[in-house]
Amino acid sequence: MSQHHHARRCAATVATVSALAVILAGCSTPSSPADEQASPPGVTETTVTIGTHTPLTGPAAAGYSSISAAAKAYFDYLNDKGGINGRTIEYIVKDDGYNPATTQSVVRELVQEDGVFAILNGLGTPTHTAVIDYLNENEVPDLFVASGSTTWNEPEKYPYTFGFNADYVVEGAALAQYASDEHPGSTVCVLGQDDGFGDEIIEGAEIAVGADGLTDVQRYAVSNQDVTAQIGAMQAAGCQINILATLPGFTALAIGTAAKLGWSPMWFTSSVGADYSTLLQFFGDDAGPSLLQGMVGSNYLPMGDTEWVALFAQVNEDYNAGAPFDGNTVYGMSVAYLFAEALAAAGENPTRASLMQAVTSGELEGNGILPLAFGEDSHAAYLGAGITVVDQGVQDYVGETYALEGDKVVAVEPQPGALTGDGIPSS
Structure with missing residues (x-):
């Protein structure tokens, strides 16, 4: 559960998929453990296919539309280096316009038609709330949601959902x-x-x-x-x-x-x-x-003069068609790196179950300024946040990092994740 008391919003009701849709979806329907070992959704001998919903248009598009492009740029970089365990990562991005009704439609497409292995970094509190029940009912890994809602950290209610932002x-x-x-x-x-x-x-x-x-x-x-x-x-x-x-x-x-x-x-x-x-x-x-x-x-992510920022700036230049480099670029690439780290830890023949085990193992490192908090009883990524200040056009940390211990705010020492292996995680 969340580390502190909070009021939770009820998730929007999701309509039941019709029998015809299930038939058309084929192998994208929930599988038994034995079936998944043989042919997990979205995984072939050479590729792993994942997807996301994000606002490429609408009131949240400014800034946020660049996140999925940055993630894809990192995956392209990773794929050129051989991918993860010999598989390249295919990333399907669908626009939901920051509209929960549209989010429901595009996420169903990703699961039932595109047969994705996992949903990665679905963006927005109201939008992702509209699909969290559907994804958990269908046992689809729902990784690293792009929102700081504490709803994503309810492992008993939503065992397949994990947050990414500091809440x-x-x-x-x-x-x-x-x-x-x-x-x-x-x-x-x-x-x-x-x-x-x-x-x-x-x-x-x-x-x-x-x-x-x-x-x-x-x-x-x-x-x-x-x-x-x-x-x-x-x-x-x-x-x-x-x-x-x-x-x-x-x-x-x-x-x-x-x-x-x-x-x-x-x-x-x-x-x-x-x-x-x-x-x-x-x-x-x-x-x-x-x-x-x-x-x-x-x-809670790298900024300023760090090795991670330098790497991501180079990846952005080489793989992101000259797009502006900013904090949203760092965010998208950080998410992509963390997924790649989890996929590598899921083994040479990943299943949805092994991917979930990798995330809850407590062994993922990420690249944030604090250690990841993922575990069996915590689906939160970061339980603290640093303070930044803009000074003469430069935005950087000023040294203070705070976390919550119960209902008390405490100062903690940053422990930034180290860059190793040119940002290519190994199994």
């Missing part, structure tokens, strides 16, 4: 604790998405500053591209530090709206919407650097 309660607690440590006495407020994302950032912030420690809380909906009322209310409340549980477009919208109002509070942003290079695309090179100067963020 939102952790991020909210880390940001609020940093605000309290570095700016004691400042008024702290939250602008959050009106779903589990916002709920859990608020929950984490209240762990750090107390239930009455937030001066004002505002919510927004992704369907409404206007946050003037929310920003105006926060300004009127005297907010000095604003913690944002926002997608990248809404991070930019909040900061830009405040600037139009002549208001310059401090911005503390969840990793979901904190990438400097992505935000700069909204503001441009003229206004962006001054608007984003001093922005505080949370993160």
